[in-house]
Amino acid sequence: MNQASNPASASVLAPTAEVEHQRARFPDGLALDCGAVLAPVDVAYRTYGTLNAARSNAVLVCHALTGDQYLAETQPVTGKPGWWEAIVGPGKPIDTDRYFVICSNVLGGCMGTTGPREEMPGEGRPWGTDFPSVTIRDMVRTQKLLVEHLGIARLLAVVGGSMGGMQVLEWAATFPEMVFAAAPIATAAHHSAQNIAFDEVGRAAIQADPDWRGGRYFAEPGLVPAKGLSVARMVAHITYLSEQALTRKFGRRLRGASALTFLEDVFEVESYLRHQGSTFVRRFDANSYLTITRAMDYFDLAAEHGGDLSAAFRGTSTRFFVASFTSDWLFPTEESRTLVRALNQAAANVSFVEITSDKGHDAFLLHEPEFHAALGGFLKGAAAKLGA
Amino acid sequence: MNQASNPASASVLAPTAEVEHQRARFPDGLALDCGAVLAPVDVAYRTYGTLNAARSNAVLVCHALTGDQYLAETQPVTGKPGWWEAIVGPGKPIDTDRYFVICSNVLGGCMGTTGPREEMPGEGRPWGTDFPSVTIRDMVRTQKLLVEHLGIARLLAVVGGSMGGMQVLEWAATFPEMVFAAAPIATAAHHSAQNIAFDEVGRAAIQADPDWRGGRYFAEPGLVPAKGLSVARMVAHITYLSEQALTRKFGRRLRGASALTFLEDVFEVESYLRHQGSTFVRRFDANSYLTITRAMDYFDLAAEHGGDLSAAFRGTSTRFFVASFTSDWLFPTEESRTLVRALNQAAANVSFVEITSDKGHDAFLLHEPEFHAALGGFLKGAAAKLGA
Numbered sequence: 001m002n003q004a005s006n007p008a009s010a011s012v013l014a015p016t017a018e019v020e021h022q023r024a025r026f027p028d029g030l031a032l033d034c035g036a037v038l039a040p041v042d043v044a045y046r047t048y049g050t051l052n053a054a055r056s057n058a059v060l061v062c063h064a065l066t067g068d069q070y071l072a073e074t075q076p077v078t079g080k081p082g083w084w085e086a087i088v089g090p091g092k093p094i095d096t097d098r099y100f101v102i103c104s105n106v107l108g109g110c111m112g113t114t115g116p117r118e119e120m121p122g123e124g125r126p127w128g129t130d131f132p133s134v135t136i137r138d139m140v141r142t143q144k145l146l147v148e149h150l151g152i153a154r155l156l157a158v159v160g161g162s163m164g165g166m167q168v169l170e171w172a173a174t175f176p177e178m179v180f181a182a183a184p185i186a187t188a189a190h191h192s193a194q195n196i197a198f199d200e201v202g203r204a205a206i207q208a209d210p211d212w213r214g215g216r217y218f219a220e221p222g223l224v225p226a227k228g229l230s231v232a233r234m235v236a237h238i239t240y241l242s243e244q245a246l247t248r249k250f251g252r253r254l255r256g257a258s259a260l261t262f263l264e265d266v267f268e269v270e271s272y273l274r275h276q277g278s279t280f281v282r283r284f285d286a287n288s289y290l291t292i293t294r295a296m297d298y299f300d301l302a303a304e305h306g307g308d309l310s311a312a313f314r315g316t317s318t319r320f321f322v323a324s325f326t327s328d329w330l331f332p333t334e335e336s337r338t339l340v341r342a343l344n345q346a347a348a349n350v351s352f353v354e355i356t357s358d359k360g361h362d363a364f365l366l367h368e369p370e371f372h373a374a375l376g377g378f379l380k381g382a383a384a385k386l387g388a
Numbered sequence: 389m390n391q392a393s394n395p396a397s398a399s400v401l402a403p404t405a406e407v408e409h410q411r412a413r414f415p416d417g418l419a420l421d422c423g424a425v426l427a428p429v430d431v432a433y434r435t436y437g438t439l440n441a442a443r444s445n446a447v448l449v450c451h452a453l454t455g456d457q458y459l460a461e462t463q464p465v466t467g468k469p470g471w472w473e474a475i476v477g478p479g480k481p482i483d484t485d486r487y488f489v490i491c492s493n494v495l496g497g498c499m500g501t502t503g504p505r506e507e508m509p510g511e512g513r514p515w516g517t518d519f520p521s522v523t524i525r526d527m528v529r530t531q532k533l534l535v536e537h538l539g540i541a542r543l544l545a546v547v548g549g550s551m552g553g554m555q556v557l558e559w560a561a562t563f564p565e566m567v568f569a570a571a572p573i574a575t576a577a578h579h580s581a582q583n584i585a586f587d588e589v590g591r592a593a594i595q596a597d598p599d600w601r602g603g604r605y606f607a608e609p610g611l612v613p614a615k616g617l618s619v620a621r622m623v624a625h626i627t628y629l630s631e632q633a634l635t636r637k638f639g640r641r642l643r644g645a646s647a648l649t650f651l652e653d654v655f656e657v658e659s660y661l662r663h664q665g666s667t668f669v670r671r672f673d674a675n676s677y678l679t680i681t682r683a684m685d686y687f688d689l690a691a692e693h694g695g696d697l698s699a700a701f702r703g704t705s706t707r708f709f710v711a712s713f714t715s716d717w718l719f720p721t722e723e724s725r726t727l728v729r730a731l732n733q734a735a736a737n738v739s740f741v742e743i744t745s746d747k748g749h750d751a752f753l754l755h756e757p758e759f760h761a762a763l764g765g766f767l768k769g770a771a772a773k774l775g776a
Contacts, residue, residue, distance in 0.1 A: 193634035194626065201623045205593055208615035227596035235589045235623055238582065246581035329717075 019076045021069075021105070021112030022046060026145045030107075036132040040121075043146045044112025045069050045104035048088065049096035051152070056388040058152045059099040059379070060143060061088065062160030062167035065236075065292055066284055068111040071103040072096065077111075077283045086367055093376030098383065099156065106167075107142040108134045108291040114142075116287035117218075128287055129215030136163070136299045140170045144178070154178050156388050157379055161185040161364035162331065163292070166299050169339070172320070173301060173312040181382035183321040183375060186328055186364040188335035189309050189342070190300040195330060198239055199293040202232030206286050215287055226281040232289060233280040242327035242360030302342075309338070310345035319385070320350040321378040323371060325363040351378065407464045409457075409493070409500030410434060414533045418495075424520040428509075431534045432500025433457050433492035436476065437484035439540070444776040446540045447487045447767070448531060449476065450548030450555035453624075453680055454672055456499040459491040460484065465499075465671045474755055481764030486771065487544065494555075495530040496522045496679040502530075504675035505606075516675055517603030524551070524687045528558045532566070542566050544776050545767055549573040549752035550719065551680070554687050557727070560708070561689060561700040569770035571709040571763060574716055574752040576723035577697050577730070578688040583718060586627055587681040590620030594674050603675055614669040620677060621668040630715035630748030690730075697726070698733035707773070708738040709766040711759060713751040739766065 021044035029039025046069045051058060061071055061084065072088040074081060088094040094101055105113035108131065116131040147155060158171045158179050165187025172182040191199075206212055209228025217223045238246070249272070305311035320343055324336035333354050343350040355371045357363040364371070382388075409432040417427025434457045439446060449459055449472065460476040462469060476482040476489055493501035496519065504519040535543065546559045546567050553575025560570040579587075594600055597616025605611045626634070693699035708731055712724035721742050731738040743759045745751040752759070770776075 192631055193637075194631045197626045197634060198623075201589075201619060201626070204615075204622060205596070205619045208593070208597065208619055210598055227592075231589060231593045231596055231619065234592060235586075238585045238589070243580055243582045246585060249581075 019112075023112050024146055024149050026149070030138065030141055030145070032132055032138050033135040034133045038107075038114060038132060041107070041114045041142060041145065042112065042118065043104050043114075043142055044109075045102060045146055046071060046073065047103075047150075048072050048101040049099050051100040051150070052388065054388070055152050056154070056156060056386055057099050057383065058147070058150070058155050059094055059101050059157045059159060060147060060155050060171075061094065061101060061103045062139075062143070062158065062164035062171075063103060063106065064160070064162035064164045065296065066233075066280070066289075067164070068109065069103045069105045070111075071101065075283075078279075083365065086365065087372060087375070093372045094159065094379065095376070099379070102147065102150065104143055104146050106139045106163075106292065108139070108288060108295060110285035110288040115285070116215075116291055117285045126218045126287075128218060129290070131287065131291060133298075134291060134295050136166045136170050136295055137174060137304075139295065140167050140174060143167070143171075144175060147178070154180055156386060157181040157183060157382055159183040159185070159375070159379075160187075162187055162361065163296050165331075166296065166301075169301055169312075170299075172316065172318045173304070176313075176316045176318055179318045180386050181319040181321070181378070183323070183378060184339065185323045185375075186325055186331050186336075186361055187339075188331050189302055189312075189339055191297050192335075195239075196297045198235060199297055201235050202293060203290055205229075205231035205235070206290060209286075212286060215290075217286070224281060225286045229281045229284065229286045229289060233284075239330045240360060240362045242329065242358055244327060244358040245360050245362070248358075309342035313343055313346035313348050316346060316348050318348065319378075319382055320348055321375065322350060322352045323355060323364075323374065324353075325355050325357045325359070325361070325368075325371075327358045328361045328363065330361040407500075411500050412534055412537050414537070418526065418529055418533070420520055420526050421523040422521045426495075426502060426520060429495070429502045429530060429533065430500065430506065431492050431495075431502075431530055432497075433490060433534055434459060434461065435491075435538075436460050436489040437487050439488040439538070440776065442776070443540050444542070444544060444774055445487050445771065446535070446538070446543050447482055447489050447545045447547060448535060448543050448559075449482065449489060449491045450527075450531070450546065450552035450559075451491060451494065452548070452550035452552050453684065454621075454668070454677075455552070456497065457491045457493045458499075459489065463671075466667075471753065474753065475760060475763070481760045482547065482767065483764070487767070490535065490538065492531055492534050494527045494551075494680065496527070496676060496683065498673035498676040503673070504603075504679055505673040514606045514675075516606055517678070519675065519679060521686075522679060522683050524554045524558050524683055525562060525692075527683065528555050528562060531555070531559075532563060535566070542568055544774060545569040545571060545770055547571040547573070547763070547767075548575075550575055550749065551684050553719075554684065554689075557689055557700075558687075560704065560706045561692070564701075564704045564706055567706045568774050569707045569709070569766070571711070571766060572727065573711045573763075574713055574719050574724075574749055575727075576719050577690055577700075577727055579685050580723075583627075584685045586623060587685055589623050590681060591678055593617075593619035593623070594678060597674075600674060603678075605674070612669060613674045617669045617672065617674045617677060621672075627718045628748060628750045630717065630746055632715060632746040633748050633750070636746075697730035701731055701734035701736050704734060704736050706736065707766075707770055708736055709763065710738060710740045711743060711752075711762065712741075713743050713745045713747070713749070713756075713759075715746045716749040716751065718749040 027040045029041045072082045105111040108115045120127040165184035168184040206228040209225035212225035302309040324333040340352045411432045415428045417429040460470045493499040496503045508515040553572035556572040594616040597613035600613035690697040712721040728740045
């Protein structure tokens with residue numbers, strides 16, 4: 001894969017403690033929705049493929065809650081494949097032989113972009129819970145800095161699932177002239193009360209962990225609120241899977257013998273969830289989790305436009321591809337239909353596909369050929385229309 | 389209300405630290421499914437109404453996970469109304485003017501029946517996590533001791549929702565000659581992988597709390613794993629409500645001003661959930677929560693009968709009333725249909741009603757006139773048939 005060269009205006013930062021992320025620094029920073037000004041802002045990112053001479057083949061991919069910029073290559077902390085290698089790569093739906101693919105760690109994240117784990121200017125310690133509240137729109141404004149820094153005036157497409165889809169919608173609503181095509185996938189124009197409630201359980205679990213220390217766990221080297229963050233991950237993970245997917249994976253199988261004891265995790269599903277929780281804490285920062293889930297919970301695109309979702313897209317010339325999955329109960333199809341109705345009301349160019357899948361919300365990350373064909377076709381069509 | 393007199397064979401125990409529960413003691417105790425013998429066994433219970441001369445009007449109500457024996461009167465710890473006063477009382481569907489209603493705290497519970505909070509014989513301390521694993525069938529065997537102790541050879545009906553419904557099914561399968569009618573409500577013949585997973589989150593949250601101390605929090609007076617138990621209650625509470633019920637109650641309303649901060653619980657739904665969590669810890673024991681959720685997770689009536697659910701009811705003469713609620717996603721209607729199909733296969737007398745409600749699993753506890761009419765009618769019909 002080819003990486004974009006770093007124009008002179010951005011300095012490459014010193015390595016973080018763990019991994020040297022590719023970063024761009026924006027000294028003037030950003031005015032946030034909460035009123036604070038964050039400066040400087042660092043953006044950690046990766047690119048794949050080559051930007052064409054017309055600079056018309058750039059595809060920005062926005063990651064979900066616990067994703068990162070390592071879209072289509074080995075994640076350097078975990079050593080595992082990139083989170084969307086099913087979709088992004090040579091000859092794949094987001095074809096790195098044809099498109100210049102950009103992915104950056106979100107504002108508030110913990111893989112190199114400015115966030116609670118990074119140093120608070122002048123304080124000689126991480127931001128921790130002093131990090132200001134950020135919104136999905138703040139994340140998108142940060143991505144816009146990077147896109148402009150890469151010399152791109154208009155993106156061929158912005159693509160993302162789940163919280164990534166929220167960013168896609170915010171891009172299309174806030175910077176429509178920069179978005180030729182938009183693919184919000186397995187997402188919604190706002191978080192439901194149930195989604196907020198599940199997030200709140202996760203946050204309460206983190207804050208209940210005495211090792212969280214009011215957010216100041218960084219004061220003791222190596223200390224993290226591992227148990228609380230693990231519980232947060234466990235509950236979230238359930239919401240990513242359908243009942244069918246859980247049953248198929250584990251059913252009610254007991255792990256080992258039929259021992260009747262409540263101190264051991266004897267069901268396979270328990271063992272799996274506890275494993276999910278414990279591996280997660282090695283790669284994700286608890287204060288980032290608080291920051292980003294809160295951003296998702298605040299997201300309400302209709303509220304940003306006087307309560308009228310269609311007003312977010314009025315006059316748009318962006319082409320939309322909306323996709324949902326039948327067994328996704330975190331972002332059910334009905335949420336996508338609401339979105340499509342608003343886009344129709346705004347006279348937008350929109351196609352909608354509901355994919356039959358029993359894999360739940362996670363389906364957007366997995367092997368779903370019908371979805372891949374539809375998304376790939378949409379991007380090819382958009383590229384042809386743009387002459388990219 | 390009238391209480392049943394305590395026959396001489398049962399001694400009334402000394403008050404617990406907090407509340408003097410009405411109890412019966414069974415010195416010979418019980419052989420449990422796990423192989424252990426638990427002796428003595430104390431059963432805390434309440435009765436309402438009067439047992440008729442023929443002893444043919446007794447209705448046993450089985451409570452759910454966090455319920456107790458205070459069915460139709462003020463709960464002495466919380467001072468709140470009994471948990472099923474909507475259903476049980478004079479002139480109500482479970483009519484205490486007509487029936488002699490019995491409700492006992494489940495084995496492993498924390499309202500006076502033998503469980504982790506009660507004293508471990510000879511140890512001078514609570515059982516804590518030394519309390520043996522119990523099953524739904526063990527709970528039912530314990531109730532049978534009480535029913536026989538009250539001089540009742542056959543129950544007019546056994547009624548219960550959620551985990552109470554599991555007990556109803558186990559009663560009908562294990563002691564069919566003692567059950568003239570059975571009403572399993574909003575329940576299933578086994579816990580699904582998703583239900584087990586949610587329970588596991590709750591258990592992990594309790595065990596993650598350092599105040600749990602490996603189950604030995606009782607060693608320090610007044611100490612309880614309040615934060616962990618609170619998180620467990622929060623996640624469970626979400627599963628008891630439908631998305632519609634959550635939205636109707638709270639929508640996305642912010643509490644107070646539109647402050648953008650992630651340290652405060654600014655959404656009303658968060659505030660509500662945190663309140664639910666914190667009040668729960670005052671009345672419920674964490675080790676009981678571990679014990680009882682595990683019993684629910686183990687429950688698998690088909691597995692107890694060679695994998696054939698209908699075999700659990702073969703030859704039964706019990707009359708069944710199965711009820712589910714449309715928006716219940718913890719025990720969806722499909723689970724009740726599975727149950728009804730098995731009962732039909734066993735040639736049982738069964739009626740089934742799916743109640744249209746948007747209140748989620750909790751609907752069985754709430755004002756649902758159609759459900760109340762159906763349940764009341766079923767019991768009246770059963771009483772008439774029995775000549776009670």
